[in-house]
Amino acid sequence: MNKTAVITGATSGFGLATAREFAAAGWNLVLTGRRQQRLDEIGKELADKTQVATLVMDVCDSVAVLKAFDELAAPFDKIDLLINNAGLALGTQGAQECDLADWHTMIDTNIKGLTTVTHALLPRLIESGEGSSIINIGSIAGSWPYPGGNVYCGTKAFVEQFSLALRCDLAGTGVRVSCLAPGLSESEFTLVRTGGDQQAYDNLYNGAHAIQPDDIASTLLWLANQPSHLNINTLEIMPVRQSWSPFAIKRDI
Template sequence: MNVLITGASAGFGKALAERLVAQGHQVIGCARRLDKLNEMAETLGELFLPVVMDVSDTESIPQVMANLPKSFSQIDVLVNNAGLALGTEPAQKSELDDWMQMVNTNIKGLMALTHAVLPAMVERDKGYIINVGSIAGSWPYYGGNVYGATKAFVKQFSLNLRADLIGTQVRVTNLEPGNVAGTEFSNVRYHGDENKAAQVYEGFKTMTGEDIGDILLWLIESPAHINVNRLEVMPVAQTYNGLTIAKQNS
C-alpha cells in the first residue's frame, strides 16, 4: 500500500509514517523541510520516500505528483495532514496575512492535492482520503476565527466528497482532534514563542502526536467496506463548556 502524507516531517504525520513503515507500507512523506524528511528517511529506510512539497503552492502540486517514482506513483491512501493555525487574537486584531496563509494551506492546498489523486482512485474503484480536521471546525472559541472556519470547510468538504463518491469503493474520513501536545502546532500558532506554546498543555493529561498516529493507522487498516465519516477525539480532560455571557457591571 502506498500512503501519501502531507505535513510528514513532524507531529501526526511523522508518527503515522513511522507506524506505516513498521507495518510494511510504502510512505510518500511530503513537507517543506527536506532536512527533516531526510532524517526520517535515514531511520525508516527505502519504504519512505521524502518529497519536498509546499501545499500552499497549489500550482506546483501536479508536477510534484508527476515526478514520483513509478513504484510510489499509485496513491492508495491520501492523508491531508498539512495545516496550521496562526495567531490567537480576536478577529478585529488579527493579521490578514495570517488569515490568508491559513486559507492557502488548510483549504486550497488540501483541495489541490485531493483533486490530483481522486480521479485515479475512482478509476481503480479503490482508495482512501483522510482529512485531518479539528474540533475547531465544529466548536467555536475565542481567537479561533479563520482557523476554525478553515476546519469547518474541511469537515463539509469531506462529507460532500462522500456524497459525490456514492457507488464507488473510495472512502473518506474527517479526523477531528482536540488538544494534542508533542507537535509543532502551538509553536507555529504563537509564532515561535516557546513559553506560550508550552502553557497550552500545562496542568492536564492531553493527547500526543503518537495517539493520533495510532488512530490514523487504525483508520487506514480498518476493513475496506467500512467508512468512518467523522471521528472527533479529545483528551478526557477536555470537553464542552457552557455558552459564554458577557455580563454588565451593576
C-alpha cells in the first residue's frame, strides 16, 4: 500500500485498536504517546506486519511535537492520514466543584494539542494531495451536553467546529477532513476520568453493550478507505442502548 498514517494517543483504547487495524491493512504507522514502554511494546508487536515509527510526546508540548515531526525520515516523511485521537476527560463534578487544573489540562490536550499536531502535519498532508485525510476524534458530548461535562463538552464542540472550518480552508487541496463522534465507549478513558475508580467504571458499562475500541478502529479504516472524491464530514456513533435523556427540570417542591 505504501500509505502512512499518524495516530496520536496510540498507547491504549481507540488509538491502540486503530494501530492494530491499520497495521493489518498494510499501512505504515507513526504512533505517538506519552508512555515509552507501551510504545515500545506496540512497535514490537506490529513490526512483523508493517513499518512502524514511535514518537514519545505529550501533545500539549508544542515544541516537542514540532521537533518530533520535523525529524521524521523516509518512509514516514510522506503522510497520507492524520488521526487526532489523543484526548481526555477529567472529573465528573459540576462546574462549581471542578478543579481548575483539570479544566486547563482538557483544554491543553483536546484543543491545543490537536491543533498543534494538525498545524505541524498540514504541509505534508497537502503535499500528499488527493485522498489524504484528517480524522479528528470528537464525541457526542460536543453536541449533547450532560451534567458534569462542562469543559469536556466544550472541547469536543471545538473539535467538531474546527473540523468543519478546516474542511472549508482545505477545499481544492484534495485533503479530506472528518470528525468521528463516538458515544458511550468502553476503554481506559473512563478510568482516567475517574482517577482509576474501577467501581465507577464497572457501574457505567454494566449491561450497556458499549462501543468497543475495535468498533472505532474499523470505522476509522472505513473512513480512510473511502474513494478520494468523497468526504464524510461528521459521523456520530452510539450504542443501540444509549439514547438522549429527557430535559432536566428542577422543581420547587
